[in-house]
Amino acid sequence: MKARNKRHASYVQTLVYYxxxxxxxxxxxxxxxxVAFAVPDGIEGFDEPFIAKSTSPKLLSDYLRQRIDLSYLMRERRGGEPYLFDWAKFEDEVQLVPAETVVEDVADLLPSPGFFARNHTEQFKGIKLSxxxxxTYRIDGRWSANDFSRFYAKLDDLYSLFSYLDEVRDATGPLAQKLVEKIAKYPWQRGGSYLxxxxxIAADSKEDYPLQVSKIKYASPGVIEVKGVNSSLLQIDALVGIFDSSKSDLSSLYRELHGILDRDGVLGTDAKEFSNKVTERMAExxxxxxxxxxxxxxPGAVKGACQHHLVPYSKIALAIYRRGEEFHRFHAEGRMRLPSEVSSSGR
Structure with a gap:
């Protein structure tokens, strides 16, 4: 089993007990x-087989409010592919195994339609889920309305992309297929394709991974407070640190890749392939x-979603760099401090 498919989960609570x-x-x-559901029939190698499926906070909330049934919750494509695990091996955590590597027809293991949350035997504990x-970003210096707009636009682009890619665990899964469709939709000639x-990506991730501006204080110093999924926000903060320490190397790679596209004549065209294999390998x-x-x-999922057409793959890499570099610029200019910098200094 490939390392990327190894997942672990811990117990939160039982919802149905018989x-x-x-x-x-x-x-x-x-x-x-x-969400984990007991498999009615045995599976070889499992003492107590359960099928498990990731789900978004919104879908879980819809299920608990009886707007959808358990079958819909566990068959919804956005959660990725189902996993199997053995309840008998549960300690602090249990390892989840991709179901498709164990059984041929995963759909046969999923619950039938018609089971709603009203059928739970255990009371939901009302845990605040995800x-x-x-x-909070501390801001200083002079900020125009355009500066606020640019700051949020880059933050939103990066947040949406990181939230989305974090769910694309398998280059052949349903979310990856949606990424294929989004990339194929555009000619990647000019700025309109990137925008x-x-x-x-942002529209697709908003329902499950909303990014909300909760406070803007314009005074100098002021604050911009947003609310979102913590892991994606921390990844953006880490990106600022990466630019702080490695901008020269990243900038060199950006210029080299941009130059390869330009010299091959594909930078402003809808071409998907380079003119020769040597150039293709250099760009890749x-x-x-x-x-x-x-x-x-x-990044392998991005390449797979480009169907291994290396011109759009290269252009997307350039676009991600530009957004990271523009967001980092606010920090480099001293006009924005990260939450970790504010909390560590106490100011």
Whole structure:
């Protein structure tokens, strides 16, 4: 089993109990909600097989409010592919195994339609599930309305992309297929394609991963407070640190990749392929290294979503760099401080 498919989850609570747990709520190490359902028939190698599926806070809330049934919750594509685990091996955590690696027809293991939350035997404890975290940026100096707009636009683009890619665990999964469709939708000739792509990503992630501006204080010093999924916000903060320490190297990779596209005549065109394999390999190397340097989650899934057309893959790598660099510029100019810098200084 590939390392990327290894997941672990811990117990939160049982929702249905008949001579043992039948339906339970778990949480993985990233804080994602995982619904686990007992498999009625045995599976070889499992003493107490359960099928598990990640779900968004909104879908779980809809299920608990009886707007959807358990079958819909566990078949909804946005949560990715189902996993299996053995309840008998549960200690503090249990390892989740991709169901498709164990059984041929995963759909046969999922619950039938018609089971709603009213059928729970255990009372839901009202746990605050995957809450949105407050993130406060301290700002200083002169900020125009355009500055606020640019700051939020770059923050929103990066937040939406990181939230989305964090869920694309498998390059062949349903979320990856949606990414394929979004990339194929645009010719990648001019700025409109880039704006449209990030707008689509943002629209797709807003329901499950909302980013909200909760406070803006214009005074100098002032604050911009947002609320969102903590892991994605921390990834953006880490990106600022990466630019602080490695901007020269990243900038060199960016210029090299941009130059390769320009010299090959594909920069402002809708071409998907480079003119020759040597140029293609050079571009792929620079794009891979650029995304790895930016600590982008699962760059292989981005390449797969481009259907291994390396021209759009390279252009997307450039676009991510530009957004990171523009967001970092506010920090480099001394006009923005990260939440971690504010809390550590106490000011």
């Amino acid at each position: 001579d043992g747990p039948v339906l339970a709520l778990l949480q993985d190490r990233k804080g994602n909600n995982v 809450p949105l975290a407050s993130h 449209g792509f990030f707008r689509d 190397d620079r794009a891979d290294r650029l995304l790895e340097g930016l600590n982008v989650t699962n």
